[in-house]
Amino acid sequence: MIQQDFSGKVVLVTGAGRGLGRRAAEAFAMRGAMVAANDISPVNVEQVVQQINASGGKARAYVHDVAKKVAVQAMVNEIGDEFGRIDILVNSANVEPSGPLLEIDEWDLHRIFEVNTIGAILMMQSVGRVMRAQGGGVIVNLVKLPVEAKRAAYAGSRLALAGLTRxxxxxxxxxxxxxxxxxxxxxxxxxxxxxYSDPLEALLALCGEETAGETGKILNVG
Incomplete structure (x- = not known):
């Protein structure tokens, strides 16, 4: 994996409390970035932030629900007050209720799309305005699809991000x-x-200077 340098960059990672989001937060911190780690679980995200800071990195936790516009805007404002800018946004927040499509509960269905799809849109809106004002930035939607059966609604909410990205x-x-x-x-x-055989490697490459002239790429990393 190429060791990109993100020193001085402010990176906002949603869903940073677990899984790929956590790996992304840790990877950017290791490469010099200041990480704004978001998750709805205070326990998970605080643990990640403590680990990053203890290892010599710089991170701060932001406990907000990305599915709520007011919460998203509040978080973006807080990050602006703390760091002054947002250079990179990694959308990784997701919820994964399971169940057959014919039986899934309406509340679960709404929550899946509110977090996984609408949440990504709200983040791109709010952070996009910040990036427009500062002259640019990078947004990457990090999308993990289900390998288990009975996840049709979840898969739909994540695949929607392909069209959104383009x-x-x-x-x-x-x-x-x-x-x-x-x-x-x-x-x-x-x-x-x-x-790329590792999604993290692909993510870092898309955010690095070597791909500065590219946009709209969708990398499928099995």
């Missing part, structure tokens, strides 16, 4: 904002020619 990349290009996605869990679509 359209947002087109809209945001005028503001020097690059928008990409890393898809995990579709090995049949993974392109070995991309050279």
């Amino acid at each position: 359209q947002a990349a087109d809209e945001f290009s005028a503001y020097n904002i690059r928008v990409h996605a890393v898809m995990v869990g579709l090995p049949e679509l993974a392109d070995p020619g991309q050279g």
Whole structure:
């Protein structure tokens, strides 16, 4: 894995309390970034932040629900007050209620799309305005698809981000904002020619200087 340097960059990672979001927060911190770690679970995200800071990195926890516009805007304002800017946004927040499509509860269905899809849109709106004002930035939607059966609603909420990524990349290009996605869990679509076998490696590459002229890329990393 190329050791990119993100020194001086402010990176906001949603869903940083576990899974790929946690790995992303730790990876950026190891490479010099100041990490704004978001999660709805205070216990999980505080643990991540404490570990990063204890290892010599710099991170701060932000406990907000990305599905709520007021909460998202409050978080973005807090990060602006603390760090002054947001250079990179990694959308990784997600919920995974399971159940057959014919039986899934309406509340669970709404929550899946509110967090996994609408939450990503709200984050891109609020952070996108910050990036527009500061002259640019990078947004990456980190999308893990289910490998288990009976996750149709969850899969739909995550696959929607592919279309969102392409359209947002087109809209945001005028503001020097690059928008990409890393898809995990579709090995049949993974392109070995991309050279990435680890989603984290793909994420870091998309945020690095070597891809500065690119936008709208969707990397399928099986």
